[in-house]
Amino acid sequence: METGGSSRNARGKEEEDVDSLLQRLALHEDDGDDFVWEEEVDRMDVQAKWLAIARVHTDKGFNPSALYADMRSAWNPAKEVRWRQIEDNLFTVQFGCLADWNSAMANGPWLFRNHALIIQEYDLRTLDRSH
Known part of the structure; x- marks a missing residue:
C-alpha cells in the first residue's frame, strides 16, 4: 500500500517524493540559498546501441530465464546480452x-x-510502442 509522499518505481522499490525528502533533511530557511531548484529536468537522450526486439511465437507460457539461457547458448556472445521483457512473448535485447x-x-x-x-533491429528513434 502506498503512503502519501512515496511511490513505487519500475523495479517495485519505494521512492519518496521531493517534498518528503526535503522535510526529512530538516533544512532551515537560509540553508536553501545555495541550491538551484528546477521544475523540469531535461532527460538525456540515451543512445541504445545494438538493440533488437524479439518475439517468441507461442501461446504456451514459459520462463523467460530459460529463453535467455537457451539464446546465450545458441548465440555464444562475447559480451553480455541484456534482456528486458515488454510483454509475455515480447522482449528487447541489447547486445x-x-x-x-x-x-x-x-x-x-x-x-x-x-x-x-x-x-x-530496434531503433528507439524511429519505432514507437505507444498504446
Missing part, C-alpha cells in the same frame, strides 16, 4: 558489442522450444 548483434541478426532462424524466435 554488448556489434559482432554479437550482427551474429544474432544474421545467423537465424532461431528456435526456442520448437517455437520461432523472431528478432528484428
